[in-house]
Amino acid sequence: xxxxxxxxxxxxxxxxxxxxxxxxxxxxxxxxxxxxxxxxxxxxxxxxxxxxxxxxxxxxxxxxxxxxxxxxxxxxxxxxxx
Numbered sequence: 001x002x003x004x005x006x007x008x009x010x011x012x013x014x015x016x017x018x019x020x021x022x023x024x025x026x027x028x029x030x031x032x033x034x035x036x037x038x039x040x041x042x043x044x045x046x047x048x049x050x051x052x053x054x055x056x057x058x059x060x061x062x063x064x065x066x067x068x069x070x071x072x073x074x075x076x077x078x079x080x081x082x
Contacts, residue, residue, distance in 0.1 A: 002067060012041065012072045015065060021057070021080065024072075028058055036061050039072075041080075 004027060012021040026040040038058040057080050065073040 007039075007067065007072070010067065010070060010072045012039070012059065012074055014076050015073050016075060016077060019080075021059070021074070021076070025056070039064075 007027075008024045011023060013019070014021055022041045024039045025042040027036050028038040028040055029035075030037045038060045041057045041059065042055075057078070059074050059076050059078075063074045063076050065075050067073075
């Protein structure tokens with residue numbers, strides 16, 4: 001079992017192309033079913049969360065292949081927003 005704070009410290013790697021996607025900034029929760037729907041990865045456009053573009057990528061929870069001690073492997077085929 002993992003704490004959400006521990007997941008935020010793990011780097012996310014896409015197994016399709018070996019790309020480093022980043023780190024989890026937030027989680028998309030489904031309150032009706034009581035589960036996590038996805039991991040939210042913020043874009044690089046903001047400074048201190050205040051200035052710039054509000055871009056984020058949501059990796060569906062179903063795309064997570066494995067959560068390891070240091071990284072999260074995902075099988076993400078969508079477009080990453082920058």
